[in-house]
Amino acid sequence: MTSESSGPRTPHHFEDCPECDGDLEYQTQSDAMCQDCEAVFIHEIRTSRHLLWRFTHEDGLTEVVARAE
Ligand SMILES: [Zn+2]
Structure with a gap:
């Protein structure tokens, strides 16, 4: 996993x-959709963190991945 350790917070x-x-x-x-496996994800932006949810049409938002x- 990459991380930027300095600089202003960017989206x-x-x-x-x-x-x-x-x-x-x-x-x-x-x-967001994966161009390779076509998995669908929802990017939830909260006050100070970002969550990426796995989305399926059967179950909706299933888990934070x-x-x-
Ligand atoms: Zn994929």
């Missing part, structure tokens, strides 16, 4: 699919 984006390391493509600011401060 965080999860760029790699947690399931296959493919490239995530953002449909909107919060909706990645997080960042």
Whole structure:
């Protein structure tokens, strides 16, 4: 996992699919889809952290698969 240790806080984006390391493509600011395995994720931005939820049409938001401060 990469991290930037200094500099101003910039909008965080999860760029790699947690399931296959493919490239995530953002449909909107919060909706991302993996270009390789077509897994769908929702990027939830909270006050001071970012959560990446796995989304399925059957179950909706299922679990947090990645997080960042
Ligand atoms: Zn993937």
